[in-house]
Structure formats: structure tokens, C-alpha cells
Amino acid sequence: MPFYAIISGAGSGTGASVARHFAKTYPVVLLARTAASYEPIVADINANGGKAIGIASDATDLAAVQAVFEQIAKELPGHQLAAAVYNPAAGMKYLPFLEQELATLDASLATNVRGLFLFAQKTIPLLLAAVDAKPAHPPTLIVTGATGSIRGSAKFATFATGKFGQRGLTQSLSREFGPRGVHVAYVIVDGGIDTPWGKERVVNNGVEDGKISPDAIAESYWHLHTQHRSAFTQELDLRPFVEKF
Amino acid sequence: MPFYAIISGAGSGTGASVARHFAKTYPVVLLARTAASYEPIVADINANGGKAIGIASDATDLAAVQAVFEQIAKELPGHQLAAAVYNPAAGMKYLPFLEQELATLDASLATNVRGLFLFAQKTIPLLLAAVDAKPAHPPTLIVTGATGSIRGSAKFATFATGKFGQRGLTQSLSREFGPRGVHVAYVIVDGGIDTPWGKERVVNNGVEDGKISPDAIAESYWHLHTQHRSAFTQELDLRPFVEKF
Amino acid sequence: MPFYAIISGAGSGTGASVARHFAKTYPVVLLARTAASYEPIVADINANGGKAIGIASDATDLAAVQAVFEQIAKELPGHQLAAAVYNPAAGMKYLPFLEQELATLDASLATNVRGLFLFAQKTIPLLLAAVDAKPAHPPTLIVTGATGSIRGSAKFATFATGKFGQRGLTQSLSREFGPRGVHVAYVIVDGGIDTPWGKERVVNNGVEDGKISPDAIAESYWHLHTQHRSAFTQELDLRPFVEKF
Amino acid sequence: MPFYAIISGAGSGTGASVARHFAKTYPVVLLARTAASYEPIVADINANGGKAIGIASDATDLAAVQAVFEQIAKELPGHQLAAAVYNPAAGMKYLPFLEQELATLDASLATNVRGLFLFAQKTIPLLLAAVDAKPAHPPTLIVTGATGSIRGSAKFATFATGKFGQRGLTQSLSREFGPRGVHVAYVIVDGGIDTPWGKERVVNNGVEDGKISPDAIAESYWHLHTQHRSAFTQELDLRPFVEKF
Numbered sequence: 001m002p003f004y005a006i007i008s009g010a011g012s013g014t015g016a017s018v019a020r021h022f023a024k025t026y027p028v029v030l031l032a033r034t035a036a037s038y039e040p041i042v043a044d045i046n047a048n049g050g051k052a053i054g055i056a057s058d059a060t061d062l063a064a065v066q067a068v069f070e071q072i073a074k075e076l077p078g079h080q081l082a083a084a085v086y087n088p089a090a091g092m093k094y095l096p097f098l099e100q101e102l103a104t105l106d107a108s109l110a111t112n113v114r115g116l117f118l119f120a121q122k123t124i125p126l127l128l129a130a131v132d133a134k135p136a137h138p139p140t141l142i143v144t145g146a147t148g149s150i151r152g153s154a155k156f157a158t159f160a161t162g163k164f165g166q167r168g169l170t171q172s173l174s175r176e177f178g179p180r181g182v183h184v185a186y187v188i189v190d191g192g193i194d195t196p197w198g199k200e201r202v203v204n205n206g207v208e209d210g211k212i213s214p215d216a217i218a219e220s221y222w223h224l225h226t227q228h229r230s231a232f233t234q235e236l237d238l239r240p241f242v243e244k245f
Numbered sequence: 246m247p248f249y250a251i252i253s254g255a256g257s258g259t260g261a262s263v264a265r266h267f268a269k270t271y272p273v274v275l276l277a278r279t280a281a282s283y284e285p286i287v288a289d290i291n292a293n294g295g296k297a298i299g300i301a302s303d304a305t306d307l308a309a310v311q312a313v314f315e316q317i318a319k320e321l322p323g324h325q326l327a328a329a330v331y332n333p334a335a336g337m338k339y340l341p342f343l344e345q346e347l348a349t350l351d352a353s354l355a356t357n358v359r360g361l362f363l364f365a366q367k368t369i370p371l372l373l374a375a376v377d378a379k380p381a382h383p384p385t386l387i388v389t390g391a392t393g394s395i396r397g398s399a400k401f402a403t404f405a406t407g408k409f410g411q412r413g414l415t416q417s418l419s420r421e422f423g424p425r426g427v428h429v430a431y432v433i434v435d436g437g438i439d440t441p442w443g444k445e446r447v448v449n450n451g452v453e454d455g456k457i458s459p460d461a462i463a464e465s466y467w468h469l470h471t472q473h474r475s476a477f478t479q480e481l482d483l484r485p486f487v488e489k490f
Numbered sequence: 491m492p493f494y495a496i497i498s499g500a501g502s503g504t505g506a507s508v509a510r511h512f513a514k515t516y517p518v519v520l521l522a523r524t525a526a527s528y529e530p531i532v533a534d535i536n537a538n539g540g541k542a543i544g545i546a547s548d549a550t551d552l553a554a555v556q557a558v559f560e561q562i563a564k565e566l567p568g569h570q571l572a573a574a575v576y577n578p579a580a581g582m583k584y585l586p587f588l589e590q591e592l593a594t595l596d597a598s599l600a601t602n603v604r605g606l607f608l609f610a611q612k613t614i615p616l617l618l619a620a621v622d623a624k625p626a627h628p629p630t631l632i633v634t635g636a637t638g639s640i641r642g643s644a645k646f647a648t649f650a651t652g653k654f655g656q657r658g659l660t661q662s663l664s665r666e667f668g669p670r671g672v673h674v675a676y677v678i679v680d681g682g683i684d685t686p687w688g689k690e691r692v693v694n695n696g697v698e699d700g701k702i703s704p705d706a707i708a709e710s711y712w713h714l715h716t717q718h719r720s721a722f723t724q725e726l727d728l729r730p731f732v733e734k735f
Numbered sequence: 736m737p738f739y740a741i742i743s744g745a746g747s748g749t750g751a752s753v754a755r756h757f758a759k760t761y762p763v764v765l766l767a768r769t770a771a772s773y774e775p776i777v778a779d780i781n782a783n784g785g786k787a788i789g790i791a792s793d794a795t796d797l798a799a800v801q802a803v804f805e806q807i808a809k810e811l812p813g814h815q816l817a818a819a820v821y822n823p824a825a826g827m828k829y830l831p832f833l834e835q836e837l838a839t840l841d842a843s844l845a846t847n848v849r850g851l852f853l854f855a856q857k858t859i860p861l862l863l864a865a866v867d868a869k870p871a872h873p874p875t876l877i878v879t880g881a882t883g884s885i886r887g888s889a890k891f892a893t894f895a896t897g898k899f900g901q902r903g904l905t906q907s908l909s910r911e912f913g914p915r916g917v918h919v920a921y922v923i924v925d926g927g928i929d930t931p932w933g934k935e936r937v938v939n940n941g942v943e944d945g946k947i948s949p950d951a952i953a954e955s956y957w958h959l960h961t962q963h964r965s966a967f968t969q970e971l972d973l974r975p976f977v978e979k980f
Contacts, residue, residue, distance in 0.1 A: 062347065097421055098366065102307065105362050109354055113406055117350050121343065138976070152416030160413040161358055168409025171397030176342055179977045194965065209965040216966035223958040229976040230929065230944040231951035236971035241873070241964040242914045383731070424732045439720065454720040461721035468713040474731040475684065475699040476706035481726035486628070486719040487669045552837065587911055588856060592797065595852050599844055603896055607840050611833065642906030651848055654903025658895040661887030666832055 001133050004029060004079045006072070008059050008119055009088030011037025013195030014144060017214035018085050018221050023050035026082055029072055030054045033088075059088045059115035069122050080133050081126035083225050086119050087144040092159045100158050108162030116143060116166055120173055124182065131181035138232070140183040140225040143170045147190045147245075174234045183232045185224045189217065190239035204242045212240055246378050249274060249324045251317070253304050253364055254333030256282025258440030259389060262459035263330055263466050268295035271327055274317055275299045278333075304333045304360035314367050325378050326371035328470050331364050332389040335407060342402045353407030361388060361411055365418055369427065376426035383477070385428040385470045388415045392435040392490075419479045428477050430469045434462065435484035449487045457485055491623050494519060494569045496562070498549050498609055499577030501527025503685030504634060507704035508575050508711050513540035516572055519562055520544045523578075549578045549605035559612050570623050571616035573715050576609050577634040582649045590648050598652030606633060606656055610663055614672065621671035628722070630673040630715040633660045637680040637735075664724045673722045675714045679707065680729035694732045702730055736868050739764060739814045741807070743794050743854055744823030746772025748930030749879060752949035753820050753956050758785035761817055764807055765789045768823075794823045794850035804857050815868050816861035818960050821854050822879040825897060832892045843897030851878060851901055855908055859917065866916035873967070875918040875960040878905045882925040882980075909969045918967050920959045924952065925974035939977045947975055 005022040009015045010030035016038075019028050023045045030038040030052060038054040045052035053075055058064045072079075090111035093104045120141065127139035148156055149163035167186055174184040192203040194211035204210030217238060224233055239245060250267040254260045255275030261283075264273050268290045275283040275297060283299040290297035298320055303309045317324075335356035338349045365386065372384035393401055394408035412431055419429040437448040439456035449455030462483060469478055484490060495512040499505045500520035506528075509518050513535045520528040520542060528544040535542035543565055548554045562569075580601035583594045610631065617629035638646055639653035657676055664674040682693040684701035694700030707728060714723055729735060740757040744750045745765035754763050754773075758780045765773040765787060773789040780787035788810055793799045807814075825846035828839045855876065862874035883891055884898035902921055909919040927938035929946035939945030952973060959968055974980060 097418060098369065100362075100366075102359070102362060105359065109358065109410070113354065113410070114347070114350065117345075117347060117406075121345075124343065148413070152413040152418075152420065154417065154421035157414055157417035157421070160417045161362075161410045164413025165354070165358070165406045165410030168393070168397045168405040169402055172399065172402035172405045173342060173397075175397065175980070176399035176402070181976060183976070191965075209963070211965060213963050213965045216963035220958070220962065220966065220968065223955070227955065227973075228944070228948050228951035230926075230946060230948045231955065231973040232976050233955065233971045233973055234980075236968045238962075238966040238968055241916060241918070241967050245910070245969070420735070426731060428731070436720075454718070456720060458718050458720045461718035465713070465717065465721065465723065468710070472710065472728075473699070473703050473706035475681075475701060475703045476710065476728040477731050478710065478726045478728055479735070481723045483717075483721040483723055486671060486673070486722055490665070490724070587908060588859065590852075590856075592849070592852060595849065599848065599900070603844065603900070604837070604840065607835075607837060607896075611835075614833065638903070642903040642908075642910065644907065644911035647904055647907035647911070650903040650907045651852075651900045655844070655848070655896045655900030658883070658887040658899025659892055662889065662892035662895045663832060663887075665887065666889035666892070 002079045003082035003130065003135055004076050005083040005085070006081065006123065007031065007085045007087060008115070009086065009144070010041065012087065012089055013193050013214040014217050015087045016041045017218040018087065019052065020045060021215070021218035021222050022083060023052055027051035027053070027076060027079065031057050031059065031068060033058055059119065060110040062118055065118045065122055080130040080135070081123060081139065082130060082135055082137065083140045083142070084119065084123040084127065085142045085144070085221060086116050088115055090159070090162060094155050096155055097157045105158045105161060108158045109165065112162030112166040113169060116169055124173070124177060127182045128177070128180060137226045138181060138183045138229045140185070141173065142185050142187060142221050142224055145186045145188045147188060149188060171234070178232060181229060183224070183227065183229070185233055186235045187217070187220065188235065188237040190237055190245055191243045204240060207242050210240050210242050212238060247324045248327035248375065248380055249321050250328040250330070251326065251368065252276065252330045252332060253360070254331065254389070255286065257332065257334055258438050258459040259462050260332045261286045262463040263332065264297065265290060266460070266463035266467050267328060268297055272296040272298070272321060272324065276302050276304065276313060278303055304364065305355040307363055310363045310367055325375040325380070326368060326384065327375060327380055327382065328385045328387070329364070329368040329372065330387045330389070330466060331361050333360055335404070337404045339400050341400055345403050350403045350406060353403045354410065357407030357411040358414060361414055369418070369422060372427045373422070373425060382471045383426060383428045383474045385430070386418065387430050387432060387466050387469055390431045390433045392433060394431070394433060416479070423477060426474060428469070428472065428474070430478055431480045432462070432465065433480065433482040435482055435490055436488045449485060452487050455485050455487050457483060492569045493572035493620065493625055494566050495573040495575070496571065496613065497521065497575045497577060498605070499579060499634070500531065502577065502579055503683050503704040504679070504707050505577045506531045507708040508577065509542065510535060511705070511708035511712050512573060513542055517541040517543070517566060517569065521547050521549065521558060523548055549609065550600040552608055555608045555612055570620040570625070571613060571629065572620060572625055572627065573630045573632070574609065574613040574617065575632045575634070575711065576606050578605055580649070580652060584645050586645055587647045595648045595651060598648045599655065602652030602656040603659060606659055614663070614667060617672045618667070618670060627716045628671060628673045628719045630675070631663065632675050632677060632711050632714055635676050635678045637678060639678060661724070668722060671719060673714070673717065673719070675723055676725045677710065678725065678727040680727055680735055681733045694730060697732050700730050700732050702728060737814045738817035738865065738870055739811050740818040740820070741816065741858065742766065742820045742822060743850070744821065744879070745776065747822065747824055748928050748949040749952050750822045751776045752953040753822065754787065755780060756950070756953035756957050757818060758787055762786040762788070762811060762814065766792050766794065766803060768793055794854065795845040797853055800853045800857055815865040815870070816858060816874065817865060817870055817872065818875045818877070819854065819858040819862065820877045820879070820956060821851050823850055825894070827894045829890050831890055835893050840893045840896060843893045844900065847897030847901040848904060851904055859908070859912060862917045863912070863915060872961045873916060873918045873964045875920070876908065877920050877922060877956050877959055880921050880923045882923060884923060906969070913967060916964060918959070918962065918964070920968055921970045922955065923970065923972040925972055925980055926978045939975060942977050945975050945977050947973060
């Protein structure tokens with residue numbers, strides 16, 4: 001029985017690397033708000049012997065999320081879901097709390113929490129079904145977290161609120177669905193990511209490998225996916241060797 | 246210069262006890278969604294030599310929250326804010342994740358996170374102003390948390406999401422406003438609370454003191470408020486001696 | 491039935507303040523390695539209407555600890571133990587790990603862990619006996635922790651090792667003896683303490699109240715001791731309002 | 736330049752699996768208290784195209800640890816250290832605290848903390864030297880932790896004390912040596928391990944894969960070792976899918 005993987009928030013550096021990595025094994029579905037975000041990656045995967053489908057969709061919109069899974073059922077008939085990655089990023093506002101707007105909080109909650117809720121409600125039944133299909137690796141849901149999920153900071157109030165909530169939701173899902181064979185994991189990405197569009201942003205004094213390689217993130221996501229069900233990791237951190245923590 | 250305290254979510258067992266305790270020292274403003282929730286407490290405080298004002302208000306509604314502070318300015322002219330307590334409870338749905346509705350998540354976020362955001366944006370400027378008035382105790386914002394703020398569990402997904410988010414927001418506020426003299430604290434209430442309307446609910450096998458006394462919670466809130474600014478507590482837990490944790 | 495309190499590590503700023511505070515209610519026993527550490531405090535308490543006994547003792551030596559409790563039984567016949575505070579400090583070596591000596595690690599373990607083990611094995615049976623005597627406040631064991639108990643840092647390796655271990659031991663005691671009525675609490679002191687002999691040490695840029703008042707610590711210890719058994723705190727932090735964390 | 740790996744505590748199920756896994760890439764040195772523990776593994780690796788050296792040694796004894804590294808220098812001349820794994824297990828005593836003996840605490844501290852201190856002081860200089868040799872993977876120190884490192888429990892007091900201390904030490908090493916290119920990671924093994932000699936011990940109601948596969952642990956250790964230095968994991972947990980946590 002064929003399997004596929006889905007990456008929500010596939011247009012970012014991390015999303016693109018994860019899609020490419022999982023595409024070595026599975027057809028991959030890439031979700032992003034705008035097609036322009038995923039088109040080059042989709043084209044590249046398809047041109048290099050993989051199979052990728054891009055779907056433009058708002059992760060925070062219930063109807064849009066439902067439409068995504070209807071489209072997948074048509075485009076990948078008979079496929080089971082092997083792995084789902086939730087990776088959308090909310091635009092973070094680094095501002096003193098008294099200058100933060102409710103709309104910024106709502107955007108953080110929409111992307112980090114409500115979108116994950118919708119994604120999980122759609123993917124977990126598919127992942128549970130996949131458990132019965134005896135896949136090579138346990139069906140997996142991986143959520144991209146951040147330092148803000150374990151540490152609230154001045155000026156990061158709206159971001160931390162969403163990320164703490166996201167971690168709590170993910171942990172709840174781990175405790176509920178782990179025993180049913182679905183591996184739910186949270187990855188605390190702690191550091192700047194080395195993306196093409198962030199090249200000019202200097203972190204860690206510009207030291208080599210001071211920004212996280214998105215391909216390295218993808219390696220750890222794949223490792224999580226391939227963990228034996230007797231040894232699931234629920235949470236791990238990823239940070240550059242020079243990062244202060 | 247006179248000071249007052251405000252308790253949002255004053256209709257619960259905890260809110261009522263906190264209001265009574267703080268009313269020994271300050272005029273208190275009690276907020277609850279419906280007047281019926283706070284009326285007996287307000288009457289009781291006023292009948293016993295204290296001063297209490299009740300205002301019916303939806304903690305999750307921006308306009309309602311703004312109206313509250315306009316009314317307070319009129320009813321307690323010239324008063325500074327000594328202590329603010331955020332204690333509203335969202336109706337918790339103990340359900341498997343796949344049976345949870347988005348509306349339940351939204352209700353949890355509205356009460357635990359958005360309401361606190363609004364309350365903090367209104368009270369923190371007042372607490373900062375009070376710092377300059379050199380009060381007997383450092384101006385204080387206390388938020389009522391729960392075990393769900395540090396532990397996501399099966400069937401508690403929507404509750405934990407809101408409570409994790411609330412803890413992250415509170416921790417951010419502590420880091421930002423502590424250095425400016427405002428004491429922001431989070432209290433992790435871990436156990437059933439001994440309220441009149443929960444008398445029949447059996448916890449800890451019905452052992453004496455197996456439910457948390459709301460008056461005991463109020464004692465710790467008062468202790469937090471009176472801590473010297475050289476020794477602020479950011480977070481503490483409260484649980485019955487017999488509670489498993 | 492009369493009660494007493496005991497403070498191990500009574501010669502420090504924190505120990506002295508805790509002894510004075512608890513002496514308002516109980517006869518207090520002060521333990522320190524050398525009599526010179528506690529003598530002025532003992533004299534002062536006795537001169538001001540309290541009752542204090544000092545015993546020179548090495549907290550890390552089994553025979554010495556046993557001798558302490560034999561002496562107490564003679565000096566305070568018929569007294570029950572209301573509160574025990576474990577507060578000895580190991581000389582901390584702030585050094586790169588590769589320059590740390592095994593002897594420094596052993597000193598940290600001896601003071602932070604082995605001494606607490608001995609103290610707890612002697613005091614917990616007495617505290618359990620006191621539960622049956624129905625004291626005004628639940629019998630209490632309080633341990634003085636530090637930031638190093640929750641965060642290992644470069645150059646703090648030997649200190650963090652001891653403090654992490656101490657926190658794990660205390661948490662184990664809480665889970666075991668809380669249900670039997672003994673309140674075991676850990677206090678994470680996060681910041682420099684304002685002691686007479688540390689006056690010249692500048693922290694937080696010398697801002698007023700930037701060092702923790704030992705009297706403020708004592709207030710929180712007393713609050714812990716007086717908490718109702720339906721609302722025990724297992725752990726709290728104490729830090730100056732300006733402290734980074 | 737050739738590299739090697741060393742596993743302290745190689746006689747256990749975890750240690751044996753880690754040795755076999757790392758032996759696919761490196762000559763491996765297996766340390767255990769008695770030769771009988773590692774002999775079959777050493778023989779098996781050498782018979783199957785790998786290279787393994789066993790050294791009987793007490794991990795808690797300074798002179799013994801020094802002798803180990805002198806012997807390695809002779810047996811693997813010109814080799815650099817690529818990976819060091821600290822995995823010795825202390826005999827755990829599951830007993831009420833008041834029945835625990837100081838000797839049990841000392842054994843826990845010796846194995847979990849003092850032995851790691853000695854091992855780290857010997858291996859970290861070698862790992863730092865290996866950084867300069869530009870190995871394929873960042874030089875790595877991995878420590879085997881347990882649930883007891885983050886949770887103190889009734890009857891687990893001596894075990895938790897040692898494991899908390901070990902986690903604090905490891906975290907300190909991560910913060911100090913990560914920026915110098917050495918990857919230090921702590922693995923929280925949460926569950927019973929499926930070893931030949933523990934076959935009869937029933938956990939998780941005997942469900943298939945309810946005990947952790949030591950080979951699965953080895954997979955994650957290898958993943959940690961091969962992580963890019965821009966994306967080091969400091970800590971991860973491993974538990975059976977059915978394990979309560």
C-alpha cells in the first residue's frame with residue numbers, strides 16, 4: 001500500500017528541506033498560503049525523480065483545510081498518510097507588550113494553535129488508519145516549535161503565547177495518540193535558520209554554522225519519523241553549537 | 246494616596262476568597278460575567294466594613310474591558326491600582342481530541358489568553374503608575390493557572406492549549422515588567438477546589454483537606470502581593486497534601 | 491505540646507533571618523559548622539525574648555548529625571519538631587570544567603545532597619510524629635535551592651551537579667511524605683543575597699533592592715510553613731525584581 | 736586520521752547495542768566493571784569485521800579511569816576520539832526513603848555523577864582535540880539518563896538524586912563545550928529496556944514493543960552523533976509508545 005507525507009508551511013526554508021528529504025521516500029504534499037512559495041520546490045522534486053503536489057491553502061481556515069484533504073484523496077487515491085509536518089510560521093512582532101496589538105496575538109494563536117488543531121483533526125484519523133496498514137515506520141506528526149514555546153520573554157509576549165499553547169497541544173496529542181501507535185513529536189528550534197532570504201541577517205557574530213541548516217532540521221525530522229515505536233522521542237531541541245541557551 | 250485591588254473572575258470560589266482577603270486592606274473591584282456571581286460577595290464585604298464594587302463584564306471583550314476601567318475611574322477617583330488578579334475560568338471540556346470542537350478551543354483561548362492580554366494591557370499601565378506612588382507593597386498582577394499549564398494530557402487538549410499559552414504570556418510579562426517594579430506571578434493550582442457548588446464532587450477519595458481551600462489560595466495570593474521587591478516569586482504551585490503529582 | 495524549629499546552615503544571612511523569624515513562634519535550634527557563625531544570632535534571639543540553642547556540627551557527617559538530635563532531645567525535652575530548614579552552603583568554585591577538581595564536586599555533593607539526606611532521615615520521622623500532635627501548622631521541611639538546581643552552566647558544573655541532585659531529592663521527599671502530612675518544599679533562590687559580608691559585592695549594577703533581602707526570604711519560608719495542608723507549595727522561586735532570568 | 740569511539744557501561748543491553756552500532760564506523764572501546772560483561776560483544780564485533788577492545792574498569796575510580804586512557808593510547812595509537820558514551824548503571828534500590836541507606840545514595844552518586852565527572856574530564860580534552868582534526872561528524876559525548884533525572888518520586892529518592900545531578904552536570908558541559916565544537920547530549924530513557932536478562936520482567940502489560948529496544952536507543956545515539964553542528968540536540972526523551980508519562 002502506498003504512503004505519502006504532507007508538509008504544512010512548506011514554503012519556508014525548513015518546510016522546503018523537509019519536503020525534499022521526505023520526498024526521497026514518499027510522494028509529498030506541500031501546503032503554503034501562496035503557490036509561489038512552494039512552486040520551485042515542487043518543480044524541483046518532480047524534476048528529480050520524486051513526486052510532489054503543491055496546494056495553496058490557509059492553514060488557519062477550516063474550509064480551506066478540509067478542501068486540502070479532499071484534493072489529496074483525489075490526487076493520491078489509495079494512499080495512506082505516513083507523516084504529517086506542521087510548520088507554518090506566524091509573522092512575529094518583536095515589540096514591548098504595551099505596543100502589541102490584539103490582532104498580533106490573534107495571528108499568533110491562529111497560526112500556532114488553531115491551525116495545528118485543524119491540521120491534527122484532519123491528519124490524526126489518517127495516521128491512525130495508517131497504523132493498521134503496518135507501514136515501515138510509525139505514522140508520525142511532527143510540529144515545529146521554537147524557544148518561545150518554553151520561555152516567555154520581554155517583547156516576545158504574543159509569539160510566546162502562541163508557541164507555549166502549541167507545545168501544550170502537541171504534548172496532549174502525544175499522550176493521547178502515542179499509545180494508539182501514532183508518533184507525535186515537538187521540535188524546539190532554538191536559533192536563526194539559514195535560509196536564502198535571511199543570508200544578510202547576522203546571528204552569532206556571523207560564525208560559520210551559527211545559523212541552523214534547514215537540511216539538518218530535516219535530518220532530525222526524518223530520524224523522528226523512523227524511530228521504532230518502542231523508542232519514540234516526544235520532544236527534542238535543535239540549536240547551533242555556538243547558540244547561547 | 247488610596248489604592249484598590251481588582252479581581253477578574255470574582256464569582257468563583259477562588260475569586261471570592263481572594264476578594265474577601267484583599268478587601269481587608271483595599272477597596273476591591275469584582276468582575277464577573279454576570280452580576281449574580283459576585284453580588285453576595287460584594288454585599289458581604291460592604292456589610293462587614295470593607296468596600297467592594299461589582300461590575301458585570303465579559304473578560305474576553307475589548308469594549309467591555311475598556312468600559313470597566315472607565316467605570317472604576319469614576320467610582321474610585323484618585324485611587325491607584327495595588328493589585329490585579331486574573332482568575333476567569335473557561336468551561337473545560339474533558340473529551341477525546343477528535344471529539345473536541347474548534348469552538349471549545351476558541352473558548353479556552355478567549356478566556357485564558359485573550360482575556361488576560363486585554364486585562365494586562367489595561368492594568369499594567371495602572372500598576373506601573375502605582376510604582377511611582379511608592380505603595381506599601383509592590384504593585385502586583387497575579388494569574389490563576391492550573392496543572393494544564395505545564396502538562397498536556399489526553400482529553401485535556403483544548404484546556405492545556407489555553408493554559409500553556411497563558412503561562413507563556415504571564416512569564417513574558419514577568420520578564421518585561423518585573424524590572425520596572427511590577428510583580429507578575431503565576432500560580433499553578435493543582436487539584437480540585439473546595440467550593441460550595443462542588444461539595445458533592447469527590448476527589449482524593451474524599452479525604453479531609455483533599456480539596457484546595459479557596460481561602461488558602463487567597464493566603465498565598467496575599468503573600469505574593471506583599472513580597473519585598475528584592476524577593477519576587479514568579480511561579481508557585483498549590484496542591485492538596487494528598488494530591489498525586 | 492510544645493514545638494521547635496531547626497535551621498541547618500544557620501550562620502549565613504538566610505539562615506540567620508530564618509532563625510530570627512521562626513523564633514517569634516518557636517524555640518529554634520541553630521546548626522552551623524562553627525559556633526562563631528551562630529553565636530551572635532543565638533545571643534540576640536535569647537536577649538529579645540526568644541529561645542535559641544546553637545549546636546556546632548558538620549552537616550555532612552553522620553555521627554555529628556546523630557549527636558545533634560540526641561542533644562536536642564535533652565535540651566528541649568518533650569518538644570516536637572514543627573519545622574526543619576536545610577540551608578548549608580558549599581563553597582562554590584566558579585571555574586572551567588577542566589580545571590574543576592573532584593574534591594570540589596565531592597564538597598558540593600556532601601553539602602547539597604549527602605547532608606540533606608542525613609538531615610531528612612533524622613527530621614522526617616520527627617515531623618511525621620508531629621503530624622499526629624495536630625500542630626497549628628503542618629510540619630514542614632524547607633530546602634534552600636538555587637538557580638543552579640534548574641540550570642547547568644559553564645563554569646558552574648560542580649555547583650549545578652549538587653543543586654540538581656538536591657532538587658531531585660527534595661522532590662522525591664515531597665511526593666513521599668506530602669500524603670503523610672509533612673510539607674516538603676524547595677525554594678529556588680535566584681540572585682545575590684544581601685548579607686553584611688557581601689556588602690561590597692556589586693550585583694544588578696548596584697540598584698536598590700537588587701540583592702535579595704534575607705528577611706524577605708524568611709517571610710516566604712514562614713509563609714510556606716503556615717500554608718494549609720490543602721494548598722501546599724512544592725516549589726517556588728525568589729529573585730530581585732531586576733534580576734535577569 | 737583514524738577515529739574511535741568509547742562506551743562506558745558497555746555490558747548492558749544499551750551499551751552493547753550502542754557499541755555494535757558505532758562499530759560499523761569506528762573501532763570501539765568497551766568499558767565495564769568485569770570483562771565477562773563485554774567479552775561476548777567484543778568477540779562478536781571482531782568476528783564480524785569490526786574492531787573492538789574491551790577494558791575492565793571501575794568507572795568510579797580515578798586511577799582506573801586514568802589507566803583506561805593510557806591503555807587506549809597504546810592500543811589505538813594515533814587515533815582521535817570521535818564519540819564517548821557514558822552509560823554505567825547504578826544498582827537502583829526501590830525503597831521508602833527512611834529505609835534507604837547512605838551507601839545506596841553514595842553508590843548512585845558514584846556511578847551517575849562522579850564517574851561521569853571523571854569520564855568527562857578524560858574524554859573532553861580528547862574530543863576538543865578531535866574538533867581540530869575536522870572529523871566527518873562533530874565529536875560527541877552522550878550520557879544515558881532516565882526519567883529519574885527530571886522527576887523525583889517516592890521510593891526513588893537515591894536514584895533521582897544521582898540522575899538529577901547527572902543531568903545538571905551534562906547540561907553544564909553542553910553549555911561550556913558546545914561553543915567549542917563538542918556535542919554533549921543527554922538522553923532521557925523513559926521505560927523498561929528489552930534486554931535478554933530482563934525478558935521475564937513484564938512492563939506495559941506485556942504489549943509488543945512495550946519495552947525499549949536497545950537497538951532503537953543506539954539508532955538515536957548515532958543520530959545525535961551525526962547531527963550537523965548547526966543543529967545540535969542537547970536533550971531528548973525515548974519511551975515506548977504505550978508508556979504513561
